[in-house]
Amino acid sequence: MSTAANTMFEGGRAAPAVASTTGELFDRELILKYMAAGAFWLVFAPTIGAIVSIKFNYYDFLGHVSWLTWGRLRPVHVMGVVFGGFSTAVIGLTYFIVPRLCGVPMYKPRWGHHIFWMWNIALIVGFVSLMLGYNSGIEAGEFPIWVSIPVEIVLCMLSIQVVVTIKRRTEPRIYVSLWYMSSAYIWTAMNYAFGHFILPFYMPGVNNAAMHGLYIHYVVGLWITPAGLAVAYYFLPLAAKRPLYSHKLSLVGFWSLAFFYPFVGTHHYIYSPIPYWTQTIAIVASMMLIIPVWTVIQNFYGTFVGGWKNFQDSYPAKFIVIGALYYLLGCFQGSTEALREMQRLTHFTDFVIGHSHLTVFGTFVIWATAGMYWVTPRLARRELYSKNLAQWHYWLTVAGFSVMAGDLTLQGMLQGTMLQAGTDFVESMVAMKPYWIIRSLAGITMDVGAALGFWNLYMTIQHGKAIPVPAGAPADYLPEPKWS
Amino acid sequence: MSDKDTHSESISRYEPSGIEERHGIIPLWLAIVYAVMFVWMVWYTIAFWTDKG
Numbered sequence: 230m231s232t233a234a235n236t237m238f239e240g241g242r243a244a245p246a247v248a249s250t251t252g253e254l255f256d257r258e259l260i261l262k263y264m265a266a267g268a269f270w271l272v273f274a275p276t277i278g279a280i281v282s283i284k285f286n287y288y289d290f291l292g293h294v295s296w297l298t299w300g301r302l303r304p305v306h307v308m309g310v311v312f313g314g315f316s317t318a319v320i321g322l323t324y325f326i327v328p329r330l331c332g333v334p335m336y337k338p339r340w341g342h343h344i345f346w347m348w349n350i351a352l353i354v355g356f357v358s359l360m361l362g363y364n365s366g367i368e369a370g371e372f373p374i375w376v377s378i379p380v381e382i383v384l385c386m387l388s389i390q391v392v393v394t395i396k397r398r399t400e401p402r403i404y405v406s407l408w409y410m411s412s413a414y415i416w417t418a419m420n421y422a423f424g425h426f427i428l429p430f431y432m433p434g435v436n437n438a439a440m441h442g443l444y445i446h447y448v449v450g451l452w453i454t455p456a457g458l459a460v461a462y463y464f465l466p467l468a469a470k471r472p473l474y475s476h477k478l479s480l481v482g483f484w485s486l487a488f489f490y491p492f493v494g495t496h497h498y499i500y501s502p503i504p505y506w507t508q509t510i511a512i513v514a515s516m517m518l519i520i521p522v523w524t525v526i527q528n529f530y531g532t533f534v535g536g537w538k539n540f541q542d543s544y545p546a547k548f549i550v551i552g553a554l555y556y557l558l559g560c561f562q563g564s565t566e567a568l569r570e571m572q573r574l575t576h577f578t579d580f581v582i583g584h585s586h587l588t589v590f591g592t593f594v595i596w597a598t599a600g601m602y603w604v605t606p607r608l609a610r611r612e613l614y615s616k617n618l619a620q621w622h623y624w625l626t627v628a629g630f631s632v633m634a635g636d637l638t639l640q641g642m643l644q645g646t647m648l649q650a651g652t653d654f655v656e657s658m659v660a661m662k663p664y665w666i667i668r669s670l671a672g673i674t675m676d677v678g679a680a681l682g683f684w685n686l687y688m689t690i691q692h693g694k695a696i697p698v699p700a701g702a703p704a705d706y707l708p709e710p711k712w713s
Numbered sequence: 714m715s716d717k718d719t720h721s722e723s724i725s726r727y728e729p730s731g732i733e734e735r736h737g738i739i740p741l742w743l744a745i746v747y748a749v750m751f752v753w754m755v756w757y758t759i760a761f762w763t764d765k766g
Binding site: 254326329330332400402404463466467471472473474475476477478479481505506509510512513516517519520523524527528531569 | 731
């Protein structure tokens with residue numbers, strides 16, 4: 230690690246026992262770097278989202294500068310949340326979770342540092358490129374090719390690291406987080422190549438639309454979902470201080486997701502020229518996702534039964550539990566939304582945007598946040614800088630996000646009903662104005678919460694009260710912070 | 714307690730993470746959901762394979 234980076238994490242005073250990484254199972258400084266970068270992107274990308282949402286209320290807001298127009302900023306928001314905030318945090322957590330579950334250090338540990346710089350520089354170049362108008366035209370795959378190449382290299386390197394580390398493990402059994410984690414990287418290395426190197430160049434017309442439906446849902450279902458579940462499954466029993474409810478359920482959840490999700494994507498194109506039977510398969514697969522989702526929910530809440538005291542005393546536990554609630558709501562919404570009758574009502578309305586926020590942010594970003602709260606004080610060996618800031622982070626997120634998700638869902642239903650009743654499209658837009666204002670205010674509330682929370686984590690690394698390390702403690706000793 | 718109950722309550726521990734996991738069960742209500750969804754899947758796929766149905 231560079232001297233500059235070391236200085237960054239040691240803060241103004243001597244860091245307590247942030248020792249050399251030699252002999253440790255995982256690289257604490259590397260993971261903390263990822264947490265800091267993930268925190269930055271998790272403030273940056275939602276803030277862009279809030280700016281974009283204001284454009285619905287004031288159509289010429291920042292509209293006179295080409296690189297701040299809606300069409301340029303919206304992909305920065307989406308790609309920023311998915312690949313910037315969520316993915317950066319998850320990659321960092323991968324370097325913690327995988328060695329801890331395998332009992333061996335990560336394969337090629339130095340790659341983690343190379344990946345850190347390659348990944349974050351690619352993101353910066355990607356967002357600048359999007360704002361300059363370079364866009365591949367594939368939703369959720371908008372990065373131009375000069376960004377996609379390093380991103381693909383990173384995904385391949387991570388896949389190799391995770392798989393080889395699992396192969397070298399000393400722990401005989403493979404915990405469910407490793408199934409999800411390894412699958413997420415392998416699936417995404419393939420899907421990213423498909424979405425960025427094949428789809429924009431070699432598939433014209435309706436086929437492109439159908440395949441794009443698959444690509445975008447593979448981003449959600451074969452990256453965000455399994456990576457988020459890997460994180461949640463890892464930290465859930467630790468945060469609850471209880472055994473995981475059921476190994477059997479985790480098997481059912483994983484394999485049903487792996488079986489049904491690949492067919493889901495075409496539900497974006499119901500009532501389109503795509504063959505009717507492919508639409509039907511997509512609808513069926515979407516509904517069948519009720520199985521993995523309800524299975525995960527039973528496993529999560531079953532784990533917490535009898536351990537709710539730990540929920541009150543732990544911010545990671547709070548974020549996991551509220552994320553699980555949003556997961557249940559968001560995925561049920563997504564499954565039923567695929568039905569033809571629901572599509573007729575909700576397509577081209579903000580109901581869809583409500584669903585995507587409930588799942589991507591409400592569930593998976595919140596679970597990644599839980600992981601960040603769990604590891605940051607332990608790896609920095611410092612108490613949380615401020616419990617008040619953590620409380621504000623949690624409650625502003627819950628309040629802002631609940632209002633936003635409810636608002637978008639309601640306005641989507643309302644607009645859909647108006648359009649079905651024959652209301653003019655422009656009139657239906659005018660009727661949406663109050664809802665858009667509420668959405669912006671709710672989004673700003675969430676952003677303020679996120680900024681406070683991630684500032685808190687950064688200050689924990691820099692200036693949190695040192696937790697004494699017992700004499701003779703192993704190099705990878707993890708202290709227990711006091712949450713309350 | 715039967716062998717089956719003992720098996721479902723058995724706990725595995727993963728080192729060095731310290732994570733513990735019950736072998737666990739599939740609750741009856743969830744097994745019913747699986748069955749209902751499976752029946753619905755077969756019916757819907759056949760009924761809506763084409764738009765002629």
